[in-house]
Amino acid sequence: xxxxxxxxxxxxxxxxxxxxxxxxxxxxxxxxxxxxxxxxxxxxxxxxxxxxxxxxxxxxxxxxxxxxxxxxxxxxxxxxxxxxxxxxxxxxxxxxxxxxxxxxxxxxxxxxxxxxxxxxxxxxxxxxxxxxxxxxxxxxxxxxxxxxxxxxxxxxxxxxxxxxxxxxxxxxxxxxxxxxxxxxxxxxxxxxxxxxxxxxxxxxxxxxxxxxxxxxxxxxxxxxxxxxxxxxxxxxxxxxxxxxxxxxxxxxxxxxxxxxxxxxxxxxxxxxxxxxxxxxxxxxxxxxxxxxxxxxxxxxxxxxxxxxxxxxxxxxxxxxxxxxxxxxxxxxxxxxxxxxxxxxxxxxxxxxxxxxxxxxxxxxxxxxxxxxxxxxxxxxxxxxxxxxxxxxxxxxxxxxxxxxxxxxxxxxxxxxxxxxxxxxxxxxxxxxxxxxxxxxxxxxxxxxxxxxxxxxxxxxxxxxxxxxxxxxxxxxxxxxxxxxxxxxxxxxx
Amino acid sequence: xxxxxxxxxxxxxxxxxxxxxxxxxxxxxxxxxxxxxxxxxxxxxxxxxxxxxxxxxxxxxxxxxxxxxxxxxxxxxxxxxxxxxxxxxxxxxxx
Numbered sequence: 137x138x139x140x141x142x143x144x145x146x147x148x149x150x151x152x153x154x155x156x157x158x159x160x161x162x163x164x165x166x167x168x169x170x171x172x173x174x175x176x177x178x179x180x181x182x183x184x185x186x187x188x189x190x191x192x193x194x195x196x197x198x199x200x201x202x203x204x205x206x207x208x209x210x211x212x213x214x215x216x217x218x219x220x221x222x223x224x225x226x227x228x229x230x231x232x233x234x235x236x237x238x239x240x241x242x243x244x245x246x247x248x249x250x251x252x253x254x255x256x257x258x259x260x261x262x263x264x265x266x267x268x269x270x271x272x273x274x275x276x277x278x279x280x281x282x283x284x285x286x287x288x289x290x291x292x293x294x295x296x297x298x299x300x301x302x303x304x305x306x307x308x309x310x311x312x313x314x315x316x317x318x319x320x321x322x323x324x325x326x327x328x329x330x331x332x333x334x335x336x337x338x339x340x341x342x343x344x345x346x347x348x349x350x351x352x353x354x355x356x357x358x359x360x361x362x363x364x365x366x367x368x369x370x371x372x373x374x375x376x377x378x379x380x381x382x383x384x385x386x387x388x389x390x391x392x393x394x395x396x397x398x399x400x401x402x403x404x405x406x407x408x409x410x411x412x413x414x415x416x417x418x419x420x421x422x423x424x425x426x427x428x429x430x431x432x433x434x435x436x437x438x439x440x441x442x443x444x445x446x447x448x449x450x451x452x453x454x455x456x457x458x459x460x461x462x463x464x465x466x467x468x469x470x471x472x473x474x475x476x477x478x479x480x481x482x483x484x485x486x487x488x489x490x491x492x493x494x495x496x497x498x499x500x501x502x503x504x505x506x507x508x509x510x511x512x513x514x515x516x517x518x519x520x521x522x523x524x525x526x527x528x529x530x531x532x533x534x535x536x537x538x539x540x541x542x543x544x545x546x547x548x549x550x551x552x553x554x555x556x557x558x559x560x561x562x563x564x565x566x567x568x569x570x571x572x573x574x575x576x577x578x579x580x581x582x583x584x585x586x587x588x589x590x591x592x593x594x595x596x597x598x599x600x601x602x603x604x605x606x607x608x609x610x611x612x613x614x615x616x617x618x619x620x621x622x623x624x625x626x627x628x629x
Numbered sequence: 630x631x632x633x634x635x636x637x638x639x640x641x642x643x644x645x646x647x648x649x650x651x652x653x654x655x656x657x658x659x660x661x662x663x664x665x666x667x668x669x670x671x672x673x674x675x676x677x678x679x680x681x682x683x684x685x686x687x688x689x690x691x692x693x694x695x696x697x698x699x700x701x702x703x704x705x706x707x708x709x710x711x712x713x714x715x716x717x718x719x720x721x722x723x724x
Contacts, residue, residue, distance in 0.1 A: 233708075234708055235707075235708065237701075237704040237705070237707055336685050349683075378690055379683075379685075444672075447666055447668075447669045450663065467709070468705075470708070472710035480722070481719055481720045481721075483647075483720075484720055485645040486646060486647035489646045489647070499663070501644050501646065502637075502641060502660070503664075504644075505643045506632075506636075506640045506660065506664075516667065519673075520670060522673075522681075523670055523675065525678050525680065526678060528684065559662075560659065561662055564666070576684065577685050
């Protein structure tokens with residue numbers, strides 16, 4: 137048996153059911169690991185009382201023989217999820233002190249399944265970032281280092297705290313959200329697994345909104361089986377989210393047969409970028425060979441509008457954000473600026489938002505305001521939505537030709553040093569392989585597949601057909617088995 | 630298209646974010662970098678293409694127009710920076 141916080145969900149579930157371990161022991165072990173990992177700055181709000189209460193309830197439920205798979209499993213929750221009575225501030229100063237009176241649908245489902253919440257996890261402010269450097273809590277730090285070099289590396293973003301916590305064995309798994317790559321890029325940077333399901337699979341109710349047509353929640357776990365188990369508990373129709381799909385959720389874990397013979401895997405030529413490190417190119421080729429060895433048929437495909445995905449995203453996401461973030465006005469919750477004598481309500485709005493939003497959020501809200509403003513709406517916003525239609529059509533045509541899943545690199549580099557990327561547009565390029573998937577609403581998973589020369593993890597991404605998360609997880613399971621990635625970061629924290 | 634300080638000031642005002650005069654040139658230059666990146670979209674032939682409205686084809690569900698979770702004024706006000714007598718309080722709006 138693994139050391140307790142190092143356990144995987146499936147392993148812990150089986151041990152809990154056999155009575156080999158108690159949920160309270162698991163929770164205590166994780167709380168201890170969190171206590172000793174302040175240097176990672178992954179957990180930003182600790183909820184030990186809730187954890188112990190939920191763990192005791194889980195033990196009773198397991199003893200009663202009624203134990204869903206997530207029962208007694210200690211998890212971390214990204215700060216973007218509203219959790220009742222617990223600070224939930226999307227990594228932003230504008231929500232300082234906010235304690236929701238309600239629980240998000242995804243965390244409600246996880247708690248009903250018996251999951252145990254250890255605390256809230258660091259993230260980029262309002263999920264806007266690829267390095268966790270825009271957080272009001274400060275940087276989360278990657279448990280991985282370049283060999284003996286002590287340079288602090290980013291765990292990626294925006295779900296940087298979730299990725300660092302899972303990779304460092306502070307919890308068994310964590311929730312993440314993904315608007316342009318925010319689950320898959322940090323998963324790849326930390327050697328863990330992260331899946332973004334089809335748009336509409338997980339309810340967005342109670343998840344603080346960034347770009348509503350792109351946002352999806354998903355699990356960040358230690359392997360593909362755990363991703364299947366946790367995703368199962370997070371999915372399902374929710375009347376409170378009008379975009380939530382009223383479709384049955386299959387048993388994802390049961391679909392991990394390991395048999396992918398005859399599956400057609402597409403390799404999109406447009407994902408071969410200029411200046412891509414040769415190690416990533418090589419890893420991608422290895423992934424292709426592994427799937428071929430497992431009996432899949434590999435075909436070269438074209439997704440011609442790939443290059444326009446990032447620019448389209450940087451119109452659509454800021455436009456939606458400028459609208460969603462209009463609610464932070466200092467009236468109903470969060471921060472309100474102090475006013476000088478004679479200042480009125482517009483001063484209150486403007487000062488509150490200038491004080492409460494960080495630089496990147498301000499930038500995106502203003503870009504969004506600009507592209508939606510009279511005279512520019514057609515040139516920017518409508519054009520971007522038309523390009524989005526074309527990007528989705530590229531994928532539909534590939535699937536219509538019989539492709540079952542698409543293999544790409546997850547990121548254009550391994551984890552970089554904190555503070556190394558100062559230029560916003562340079563930072564946006566991190567999502568070059570992931571953002572197409574959000575624009576097309578598809579499911580995609582990042583799986584760790586190897587280490588680079590400096591000893592840092594690299595991931596591959598598999599993109600699936602809408603609502604076919606089960607098949608996608610099965611292909612990912614085969615890739616995982618072939619890649620045999622078992623490395624862990626050496627503990628320095 | 631190039632954004633000058635006047636446009637930056639106007640956008641900040643529309644977004645209700647206070648930006649000090651001295652910060653406008655830097656802001657305008659950041660906008661220009663981002664818009665320069667976005668302008669690649671002009672290369673795409675979008676003739677006859679419908680702008681995307683919904684990424685998954687679905688009919689939005691309707692529900693009965695009834696109160697589902699009402700009578701919770703105290704909870705709704707519990708996070709307000711300033712709440713008085715069952716209302717959100719703000720600086721004077723009308724003279």
